[in-house]
Amino acid sequence: MNEAPLEVLFCILIILIFCSAFFSSSETAMMSLNRYRLKHMVGKQHRGAKRAQQLLERPDRLIGLILIGNNLVNIFATSLATIIAMRLYGDAGVAIGGLLLTLVILLFAEVTPKTLAALYPERIAFPATLILKPLLKFFYPLVWFVNVLSNGMLKMIGAHAEGADSQQLSREELRTIVNEASPHITSRHQGMLTNILDLENATTEDIMVPRNEVFGLDLDDDDITLIEKIRSSEFTRLPLYQGDINNIKGIAHLRHASLFFDKQGRFDRQALIEASSKPYFVLENTPLHTQLFNFQQQKKRLGIVIDEYGAVQGLVSLDDILEEIVGEFTSNIADNVEEIFPQKDGSYIIDGTINIRDINKSLNWELPTDGPKTLNGLLLEYLETFPDADAGLRIQDYGFEIMEISDNIIQAVRARALPAIEEN
Missing domain, CATH: 3.10.580.10 (CBS-domain)
Structure with missing residues (x-):
């Protein structure tokens, strides 16, 4: 190697840097794939998605392969860079070569390819599987050995590669996904999906x-x-x-x-x-x-x-x-009766028999719904007595003025949102 022309050594070094960039970008791209989109694409018989799913079934083996490859090429690149630098600068070339190679690897083999892979994971990951699958078979004994050691260390701290998170979504996590999918789902359909999730809460x-x-x-x-x-x-x-x-x-x-x-x-x-x-x-x-x-x-x-x-x-x-x-x-006559009437001063005249959930939906308020279900019941619960007309009260950040009472029911209320009370 010491007698090889510098041109050959530089070509080999460049190839090693490209290999390092490949392993770095593959790792980020494979780990950045959306698992639910991947399953959808597998259902559509996408070949790249199928290969990626097969590799991700055992992420410990995939990571082991990528890290083995990445470390091998980086170590060889370091040795080669040292030889080139010493032939150019003598003993001082050790330090010079180390600094220059660190900068080159960071820029061309780490930060840039990983950023690109994070932005476009499918474009990087699917073609990369064409190389990763054969490499996994070729290096399988070494990968297996490394995984045995690694999994043994994981078991010592109570972690198990086979018992990894299955990525099941909770209702709140699913709601977040629906809300984040707004560019792909119309607001009406998005609202319907979240309403279905809310059925369990009502x-x-x-x-x-x-x-x-x-x-x-x-x-x-x-x-x-x-x-x-x-x-x-x-x-x-x-x-x-x-x-x-x-x-x-x-x-x-x-x-x-x-x-x-x-x-x-x-x-x-x-x-x-x-x-x-x-x-x-x-x-x-x-x-x-x-x-x-x-x-x-x-x-x-x-x-x-x-x-x-x-x-x-x-x-x-x-x-x-x-x-x-x-x-x-529906088109029932009863369904067309208005129960909330906006006023010019920003307040609302509200029917006392209206459901609290309807008020929250219409005005985007957050009145409590874990107790009484109607506005009449909520006001009576807070007042703890049957009030006279013109009585007023505050519930959280909302003010209410009782305007009409008949048949022992609060029939009409003036309501408005109030400034939040600052806590000292």
């Missing part, structure tokens, strides 16, 4: 129609009243009860309204009862994703929400759960 009690707002048929009413309710209803399914909503007799489907009348066109109360289906009861604390599955399994579209004592709390429908995912899509 219960039927959160979205139900409360019992005081339930529109149904009371069998204690006279025939004229029942007929008028049937004709004027904007709902297709109505609870059938007697005297009190807790005494549910069934669910009347207005699609069968013709069965409620005899051949002479007279209203038949008994026919109404017989044509009604059995009520389907739902516990108030059932998570929405579970209730959606239950509706599907039971072939139901309307549930009677009850508490732990069996008392009726309200109604929940399949449409209500679907609207939690896709947003409002």
Whole structure:
């Protein structure tokens, strides 16, 4: 080697530096690959993705191969650079060659190729697998030996290469991925995906129609009243009860309204009862994703929400759960009633019976939802007494002024966001 021409030595040195750059960029590119995109590409039968997935099944072997190759070429490059420098500068060439080679390797074999690989991992990793796979087979005995020693040291500190993280995602991590994918997913679809993830955090009690707002048929009413309710209803399914909503007799489907009348066109109360289906009861604390599955399994579209004592709390429908995912899509008259009215001074006049979750969604507020479900219930909980009109209070960073009370219910409230209170 000492007698070889300098030109040959320089050519060999350049080749070694290129090899070092290859191993450095391959390591960064392979480790930077998006595992979920990689699985998708494997499903599409992408050859480079298949090779990369095979190598990544045992990352300890892949890393062992790359580091063996990288260290070999770097050590040989160092020795060669020392020989060249000593022939050019004598004994001082040892220091000069070391400094120059360090700069060259950092620039051309480490920082630049690794940065490029981090920016474009697929462009670097997939072609690199064409070389890495054969190299792994060729150096397998050496790689195996190094891995045995390395894995033994890992076991001494309680780590296991075979028990590596499977990269399963939690719900919050999946939400982050959905939010970060905004350039590739429309905002509407992005919202639907996050709403599906939120179903687990809400219960039927959160979205139900409360019992005081339930529109149904009371069998204690006279025939004229029942007929008028049937004709004027904007709902297709109505609870059938007697005297009190807790005494549910069934669910009347207005699609069968013709069965409620005899051949002479007279209203038949008994026919109404017989044509009604059995009520389907739902516990108030059932998570929405579970209730959606239950509706599907039971072939139901309307549930009677009850508490732990069996008392009726309200109604929940399949449409209500679907609207939690896709947003409002019904055309019922009741769905078009406004409950939040913006004012010129920046405040809002809000119906006291509105669901707190609806306020948070509409105004992007963060009112507490782990207690009462309606604004009326939240205000009464904080006041701890039944207030007079014009009473005011602050809940977190929001101010409320009670404007109207009737039937023991807060009917109207003026609300506004307040400046946050600074903690000393």
